[in-house]
Amino acid sequence: MKKQTVSASTGMSQINTEQLKEQIIRHLHSTLGTDVNKASPQAWWRATCAAVNEQVYDGLRNTQRTHYEQNTRALHYFSLEYLMGRLFSNNLHNLGLYEQAKQALAELGLNIADLEDQEEDMALGNGGLGRLAACFIDSLATLNYPAIGYGIHYEHGLFQQSFQDGRQIERPDSWREYGNPWEICRPESVQEISVYGYVETVYDLQGKMKKVWHPGRIIKGVPWDIPIVGYNGSSVNVLRLWESRASDFFNWDVFNSGGYIDAARENIEAETISKVLYPNDETDAGKELRLIQQYFFVSCSLKDIIRRYKRAHGDDWSDFAKQVVIQLNDTHPAVSIPELMRILVDRAEMQWDQAWNICQHVFAYTNHTLLPEALEKWPVRLFEKVLPRHLEIIYEINRRFLIEQVDVLWPGDNDKKRKLSIIEEGHDPMVRMGHLSVVGSFKVNGVAEIHSQLVKSDLFPEMVALWPDKFTNVTNGVTPRRWLKACNPKLAKLLDSKIGDNWPTDLKQLSKFAAFADDPAVQQSFMAIKQQNKAELATVVKKLTQIDIDPHAIFDIQIKRLHEYKRQHLNLLHILALYRRILQDPDYDMVPRVFLFGAKAAPGYKLAKEIIYAINKVAEKINHDKRVKNRLKVVFMPNYRVTLAEKMIPAADVSEQISTAGKEASGTGNMKLALNGAITVGTLDGANIEIAEEVGSDNIAIFGLTVDEVKALHAKGYNSADYYYANPEIKAILDWLETDYFTPGKPGELSAIKRSLLEGGDPYLVLADFESYVKAHEKVDSWYRDQAGWAKKAMLNTASVGKFTSDRSIEDYVSRVWQLKKCNITAQ
Numbered sequence: 001m002k003k004q005t006v007s008a009s010t011g012m013s014q015i016n017t018e019q020l021k022e023q024i025i026r027h028l029h030s031t032l033g034t035d036v037n038k039a040s041p042q043a044w045w046r047a048t049c050a051a052v053n054e055q056v057y058d059g060l061r062n063t064q065r066t067h068y069e070q071n072t073r074a075l076h077y078f079s080l081e082y083l084m085g086r087l088f089s090n091n092l093h094n095l096g097l098y099e100q101a102k103q104a105l106a107e108l109g110l111n112i113a114d115l116e117d118q119e120e121d122m123a124l125g126n127g128g129l130g131r132l133a134a135c136f137i138d139s140l141a142t143l144n145y146p147a148i149g150y151g152i153h154y155e156h157g158l159f160q161q162s163f164q165d166g167r168q169i170e171r172p173d174s175w176r177e178y179g180n181p182w183e184i185c186r187p188e189s190v191q192e193i194s195v196y197g198y199v200e201t202v203y204d205l206q207g208k209m210k211k212v213w214h215p216g217r218i219i220k221g222v223p224w225d226i227p228i229v230g231y232n233g234s235s236v237n238v239l240r241l242w243e244s245r246a247s248d249f250f251n252w253d254v255f256n257s258g259g260y261i262d263a264a265r266e267n268i269e270a271e272t273i274s275k276v277l278y279p280n281d282e283t284d285a286g287k288e289l290r291l292i293q294q295y296f297f298v299s300c301s302l303k304d305i306i307r308r309y310k311r312a313h314g315d316d317w318s319d320f321a322k323q324v325v326i327q328l329n330d331t332h333p334a335v336s337i338p339e340l341m342r343i344l345v346d347r348a349e350m351q352w353d354q355a356w357n358i359c360q361h362v363f364a365y366t367n368h369t370l371l372p373e374a375l376e377k378w379p380v381r382l383f384e385k386v387l388p389r390h391l392e393i394i395y396e397i398n399r400r401f402l403i404e405q406v407d408v409l410w411p412g413d414n415d416k417k418r419k420l421s422i423i424e425e426g427h428d429p430m431v432r433m434g435h436l437s438v439v440g441s442f443k444v445n446g447v448a449e450i451h452s453q454l455v456k457s458d459l460f461p462e463m464v465a466l467w468p469d470k471f472t473n474v475t476n477g478v479t480p481r482r483w484l485k486a487c488n489p490k491l492a493k494l495l496d497s498k499i500g501d502n503w504p505t506d507l508k509q510l511s512k513f514a515a516f517a518d519d520p521a522v523q524q525s526f527m528a529i530k531q532q533n534k535a536e537l538a539t540v541v542k543k544l545t546q547i548d549i550d551p552h553a554i555f556d557i558q559i560k561r562l563h564e565y566k567r568q569h570l571n572l573l574h575i576l577a578l579y580r581r582i583l584q585d586p587d588y589d590m591v592p593r594v595f596l597f598g599a600k601a602a603p604g605y606k607l608a609k610e611i612i613y614a615i616n617k618v619a620e621k622i623n624h625d626k627r628v629k630n631r632l633k634v635v636f637m638p639n640y641r642v643t644l645a646e647k648m649i650p651a652a653d654v655s656e657q658i659s660t661a662g663k664e665a666s667g668t669g670n671m672k673l674a675l676n677g678a679i680t681v682g683t684l685d686g687a688n689i690e691i692a693e694e695v696g697s698d699n700i701a702i703f704g705l706t707v708d709e710v711k712a713l714h715a716k717g718y719n720s721a722d723y724y725y726a727n728p729e730i731k732a733i734l735d736w737l738e739t740d741y742f743t744p745g746k747p748g749e750l751s752a753i754k755r756s757l758l759e760g761g762d763p764y765l766v767l768a769d770f771e772s773y774v775k776a777h778e779k780v781d782s783w784y785r786d787q788a789g790w791a792k793k794a795m796l797n798t799a800s801v802g803k804f805t806s807d808r809s810i811e812d813y814v815s816r817v818w819q820l821k822k823c824n825i826t827a828q
């Protein structure tokens with residue numbers, strides 16, 4: 001076997017195609033126990049994963065040893081969601097082995113794309129919040145920051161979506177049914193956590209009062225490590241996900257005493273904790289199991305962090321806040337604040353003030369939404385049942401907060417106390433997890449400039465008065481490794497050829513591409529690539545939906561979770577308007593357009609499901625209506641997920657970012673689409689505003705009410721019926737939905753949308769923004785007729801969004817929140 005060369009920076013052996021081929025065959029034989037002449041694509045994929053893991057584990061070992069030797073301060077990212085997608089292609093690209101693997105497999109008679117399709121998406125998240133966590137841990141490893149992602153090892157990720165007669169059908173996701181090659185079980189780091197039970201107050205010999213929690217149930221937490229490979233093989237950090245199991249102790253005693261059923265039930269109940277991801281995006285589940293999921297993973301994670309800290313520091317806690325910073329990804333992990341207090345006060349017997357001081361230097365909190373229904377509140381009675389000791393601690397945190405903070409700034413002001421109290425009084429008192437997160441954190445950030453402003457002005461204005469320096473902003477970002485280099489290789493190659501190949505780790509370099517925006521030859525190359533990507537997507541659309549779409553039409557894409565504030569129904573009303581104009585004027589002149597949707601609705605979100613149904617029914621009618629003459633096609637892609645996004649985004653001409661201003665905290669799909677040369681049709685909401693600032697008003701189609709105009713309209717009193725009666729097109733298309741035109745023989749089947757927009761009061765101002773939206777699309781239609789002009793706008797989008805790399809987000813977190821040092825990995 002020829003000697004392998006080892007990279008100076010990471011100690012990872014750089015292997016060539018021949019060596020990789022040997023490794024793949026060796027693993028086919030010795031890891032998969034099969035042979036080249038009978039191996040299935042699944043076996044070849046797993047053998048190749050095993051070969052790749054040889055490099056990954058080298059990096060992992062060197063990274064962990066370096067972090068240990070340098071005893072580095074580390075970031076711990078606490079998130080209930082990680083929307084990872086597939087890792088095969090990502091790991092090959094980040095190791096710089098993709099081309100070698102492609103060649104090695106080709107020489108073995110295999111197409112790497114077929115092997116990529118063997119992998120299930122690791123869909124342990126709902127949408128933007130979960131995907132952001134995945135982009136962030138990719139950037140942390142690529143930037144060589146010591147960091148660990150902590151979360152839950154759900155057996156079932158986000159449900160699989162299919163359509164039956166246009167209606168969403170959910171089926172369980174079984175991503176690791178046959179095992180996941182990218183994870184390692186770490187039984188040596190098992191943790192045990194407690195739930196339920198009661199708290200006893202005891203006094204020690206010195207009369208010192210102590211709290212003793214007598215748990216009702218012990219759950220075992222088994223960690224699974226997923227190596228996170230940085231780009232250019234820099235660091236290999238870890239994503240540690242906890243799986244729940246019944247604790248051995250209890251099981252055995254019950255089992256021994258003949259309680260087989262109890263023991264079995266104990267098992268089932270324990271395992272249910274990490275069984276499934278709650279499929280709600282932006283709504284507070286409020287279920288007991290969800291609270292236990294949150295506590296389970298934060299308790300396992302905190303104990304894991306403390307075990308690692310004590311290895312180096314013993315019982316000296318003085319450096320804990322210097323070594324450990326924990327980012328709370330929304331309020332979902334906020335129970336970690338009372339959990340650390342419990343461990344420090346009850347277990348380490350620390351004074352309250354010292355413990356609280358440590359907490360306040362360890363935790364930072366990111367808010368991702370202003371939607372009232374998404375702000376988590378737990379009934380006090382539920383906390384009392386599941387986490388009785390933590391409730392006591394929350395009460396004490398609250399008592400001291402109201403006295404030492406609130407009453408100082410607003411002496412005797414009970415309204416202020418009521419508004420700021422972590423406990424929301426009432427017939428069913430609630431624990432406000434947002435308030436707890438702000439009070440217990442040293443830094444609070446929103447995820448886009450306007451959102452962080454609204455967090456301060458609308459969500460926590462009094463908290464800002466108490467701690468003005470605690471609040472900051474870190475605008476979201478996306479990893480250009482997955483969302484450009486890997487998913488759009490043709491454009492990546494064009495960029496390499498024009499601006500060099502450093503842009504994947506220095507995305508600001510893209511601005512150099514602007515110099516080519518007026519160059520006809522580069523414009524042609526750029527548009528030819530877009531055309532090829534569109535043709536490839538058309539093949540996927542045909543395979544998944546049997547719908548034929550013309551790659552020469554405008555591909556207009558709206559991909560995100562289905563939610564009223566994201567206004568997929570506004571998009572539908574525009575489609576209906578175009579369809580009606582075509583039926584009214586057979587010569588209606590428009591550039592052919594294909595509207596593509598991708599969106600899952602939370603299973604319990606009725607209106608969201610009705611909107612999906614309506615889009616599918618309207619699509620069916622339009623796509624089979626000869627009078628349309630291919631000027632209009634509507635496609636709802638089933639089972640939208642990371643892997644489908646990677647196929648749709650490179651093929652987009654138009655990016656729909658049409659949320660009601662003030663509702664979309666940031667958005668991240670908007671960044672990925674602009675990066676791949678799509679032109680945004682959007683409101684001045686979330687990160688759309690910053691995208692518009694970067695690309696310039698000539699290269700984006702902004703429409704609709706601003707945040708202040710939305711507030712003013714609501715304040716004045718918004719009557720959607722006014723728009724219904726004032727605009728004949730709106731009236732016609734809403735009335736159309738009530739007929740059975742799109743649902744033959746079943747009139748009114750699609751009337752839920754009309755009802756929500758009229759009787760329902762149209763809370764997201766769809767009708768108010770309709771006219772402006774239609775005009776924006778007429779502008780886009782006119783822009784597209786000038787292909788050179790369009791190419792320039794599209795190229796300037798790609799060239800101007802370097803700011804939205806998650807590397808920049810991470811550097812902002814490092815300078816504004818985490819104060820981390822990079823740690824260059826030494827090889828051994």
Ligand SMILES: [N-]=[N+]=N[C@]1([C@H](N)O)O[C@H](CO)[C@@H](O)[C@H](O)[C@H]1O
Nearest residue numbers: 128129368447664665666667668
């Ligand atoms: N939860 N939550 N919030 C979101 C997304 N739905 O996951 O977080 C995303 C990540 O911060 C944001 O981009 C998005 O605007 C916001 O709605």
